[in-house]
Structure formats: C-alpha cells, structure tokens
Amino acid sequence: MMKKTLSWAALAVLATFSLAACSSNLPQSGATEQSGTTQSAPSDAAPTVDRSGEGNFPAVTGGFGEKPTISAGEGEAPAVVSAKTLVEGDGKVVGENDFVLVNYAGVLWDGTPFDSSFERGEPIAFSLNGVIPGWKYGLAEQKVGDRVELVIPAQWGYGEQGTQNIPGGSTLVFVVDILQSVDPVDNSAVKDAKPVDAQLPAGVTVEGALGEEPTVTYAKADTPAAEGFTVLAEGKGAAITDKDYVVYQVKGALQGSDTPPPATWEQAQILQPGAAPLAGKTVGSRLLYINPGNEQQLASAAVIDVLAVMSLP
Template identity: 50%
Template sequence: MRTARFTTRVAALAVAAALGLAACSSPGSTDSTSQSGPASGSGAESGSASGPEVDRNPTGELPEISGAFGEVPVMTPVEADPPKVITVDTLEEGDGAVVGVDDVVTVNYAGFLWDGTPFDSSFGRGAPSTFSLNSVIQAWKYGLADTKVGDRVLLIAPPEWGYGDQANGDIPAGSTLVFVVDIIEVFGSDTSALESAKLTETPLPEGLIVEGELGEAPAVSFEEGVASPESEQTVVIAEGEGPVITADDTVVYHYLGTYWGTDVEAVSTWESGAQAIPAQGSLFLGEKVGSRVAYVFPSTGTDQPAMVMVVDILAGYKQ
C-alpha cells in the first residue's frame, strides 16, 4: 500500500466528490444533479419529464454576434425582451460528432449579460475549457446537447436555467446570460479502457471491501467493527494499460464516494455520467488511464467520518 501525497486542493476535491458536489472548473459550474436531456431535432421542443424546453430554431430578435469560429466573439445587444426558454442558435455549423447530454466537452466560450456586458471568456487564456455537462448550469447541459463538433452557437440562458435569483461574481441576480460557444471536441463516457486493466495484489485497508467487475460500477462495503484508517491512503486496485496522467491532462473519470462504516447511501457518477477535472494539482497525477483506484481519507472529527472514494479513470486529454 502506498501513501498518497495530498494537497489541500485534493482533500477538498475528495470531500466534494464524496458528497456528490464534484464540479469541474468551467463556466456556470453548479452542483445540480444530472437529468435526462431533451429530444434531438430542430424547433422549440420540450425535453423529457425532467428536462427543460430548448428552442433550437428561434424566430425572435437575438443579439448580433460577429466573429468566426475560433475568433473572439463580439456581441451587439438588442432592445427586445430576452427569451423565456433556453435558446440555441447555430451561428456556424460543424460536421463533427454530436454532443450527448452527459458527455464531456472541450469548448471556447464568451459570456455576456443581456445588455452586452462581458463577464467571462476562455478566449485568450491559452487553452480552451474541458468539462462534463453534468457539472454546469442546466442551460449549458441541455443547450449544448445535440450540437456538433465544429459548431459555433449562440446560447441564451434565462435566469431559471442559469443562476436564478442569486448573484454570481460579476453576474447580478436574475440575469439572462448570453454565451457564444465553439464546440472543439466531445468525449463520451466510454469505459473500454477500464476493461483491460490488470488487478493488483495490493491489499486494501483492513475493513474495506471493494467489489464489482472492471468497467462497471463498483460496490463498497465495510467489515463490521473495524475502525477506519488514521492516515490518507491510496490503493491501485487495478492498473490500466493507458498513458500516465500528467499535469497537462484533463481527466475523465467515474467515482463512487461513501463514508466509512455507515449506512449512508453512496454517491456515484455511474448513473449520471462521467466527470472531468484538470489533472494538475489533483489526486490523479501519476495514475494510468484505465485504472481503478481507492482513496481513503481519515476522519476529521466526530462530525466527519472517514471517507472512501473509488475512482475509475476513463481517459486523459491534453489541455
């Protein structure tokens, strides 16, 4: 068994993930859970019972956007009232893969208030943003679904599907948000890399049981009466055959998180969809794509039991 070198950021990530709050560093990140996406097709359309309406063929007056795919967009506002539903207008059409509602995407984006005031942009930062659509505001999750790699889209997020009545940084409460998004790449939740991993002989901490086939959701249980470890520990349950994760990568992964020895229901991404996070400063550095790794974080006091995360590393993509 080897002891991990954990930073404060890593510990915070572990706590967030175990509580089901893991979110990537991306525009409009939120802790909301995944839902079923809207049906594909054009025109104003209702999603599933849990998904919002998305208008993909808007007819109302929309802000004017100048600039081609890859260029810094400039927005010219209009006097019209903003739309009341998530609105997506394809400014430039690509011919690449279609984005799914639970996919991980790489994009460049610029965000504006309805009056044209810019509040955020990835253009000029040196690298686009990679994130899971399960980790962003609902307007992004459902609006970017059904777009294609190579698209430049105008995406309008009413407050209900953005930040609602809460202010967020430079975004006032109740704001309609306007985004210009270039879809650069899409990564699904392909688990094939996990299936070729080789089980190691490294023992788990006493009392911890991890079961389940590689490539499928794990199950975690505990031997009754066994105390949790007093130190942070990392155990590679199965080592993948993929490349080693470096600081230049964005990692796509599944996790299952739970508290040691409790009957609290585990939190898992295996049903909602994979997550993504920059590898730099994270607990994934040095691990191989395809690996299943167990992380144990000791108790921080009577109000915080020890936590266990079982992570399956699906892929690593250079930023």
C-alpha cells in the same frame, strides 16, 4: 488553495468546489436565497430550442478559438432558446448529460459583458446537468468543434431573480467554442482494462466486475494501511497529465464503520487539472485509494474508475 488529499468524501465534492471557483458566472443551475426567502430557480423543464439560425441574433465577429466580439442585440429578443452554429465542427454530437470542455463569452442583450473564459485565458469543463437549462439544451445536439451562439431568455437562464452581475429578467447571449465532450455513462475504457493481481491493504476487500459498481469494505487491522494508490486494473488509455480534467466514478468505505458513505457512484464526477494526484495513471484504470485518516477523520478506502479525460490545449 484547496488541499489535494483524496479521501472518498473529497473525491465526491472536490469537482464542485474547484470548478465553481474558476468562474463565479459560470451558468450554474439552482435556486438562490435572499433575506430568508427562496427565489424561484430557472425552469428545469426542457425548453424548445430553435436551431434554424434564423432568429434574432446579435452580430458576432471572430473565428473558432479567438476571443469573440458580441454586438448589442437589436429589436425584440427571441422568446425561445436560440442556437446558431457560427463555425461547424466535425466531432461527436454532444449529449444532454455530457461533460464538456468549452471556451465561452457572455453578454447581456444590450451588449454588456459579464463573463468570459477567453478573458481568463483558459477553457473550463463541467457537466451539462449542472448548468442553466438554456446551456444544457442549447449545447446538446451540437458537435465538438462547433462555435455556437446562444440566446437564452430569462426563463431558461437566471429567471427574475438574476445573479451577481446579471440583473433579473435578463436575456443572455453566449458564444461558446465546444472543445471536447465526454459521455459519463460510457465506461467501456474501464471494462477493457487489464486486471492486476494486486496485494490489497490489510482489512480492505473489493468485489465486482470491471465497469460495474464495486462492493468495498474496510475492516479494522492491526497495522494501519499507508496512504496511497493500488492499481486494481490498468487502463489502456492515455496517461493522465496535470493538464487533464478527469472524469471518474467513486465508491468508498470508512474503516470499521457500518455507516455507508455518500452514494456517489451513480453520478460521475470531474476533477480539475492538478486537483488530485492522479498524474501517470491511465484512462480506464480501476484504482484503490487509502486515506489513513486522523484524530478527526476515520481512515477510508475508495475505488476510483477513471472513465475519461479532457485535456487543456
């Protein structure tokens, strides 16, 4: 089980490890290495997406929220990414860079199942920038509340190398229920937060307007700061619960070190439910977190902007 310690470094990587552990077949992007040879990754270029719904789609039964049954494909599989709206939602349009919360089932063109969040009994959240192009561009432009069938040629899936139980050259078929979507560039909730006249721990300074990248410094102090949070600005949004995925930005500093921490502010991150002690904090808040460190790790300070949450049903 992953520890729930929240250093600035942990915040930057926790989402990747915790989400990847949820599903080994989540359609993540990236190259693979076998026998020391780097295999070609799926194309990162934007594919053409046929949204007419009139291509060759395997039959699907089941309504939104229900585990779908996906039949084997017949005839020649589509040569382009194909998206068919099976159930039309009335929510926001999904952007290419959004974080989404979805339920999904995936099969090969011959109907062989290889993964299903429906089977696991819980939806999953991730960034569309971290998945195969067929998912990224197939789900973009759909709406929250849609049930979408995607047919993804190998070029826009796992290519000729395949992955795990997906053979190389496979055409993939997914049925995806889009439950929620968050634009990670939208920091309006933080800009609207109410500043708090908080007493910062000794040695810590934080500068910068709400919604902008802060400057964080952490100088040596006679009295070590205790681990914990300080609210710098209180958001007006909902309180975070243990059932929420948390979308956030983070900027950190090591105590007494001139070495800059990893640049994570420009790319929003996501924490899975219960993966960090943020319960009770509100959406839109700017928080300061102190990690006191240990013999192997310098103490650190991290400013966290809580951009949004996506809640498990």
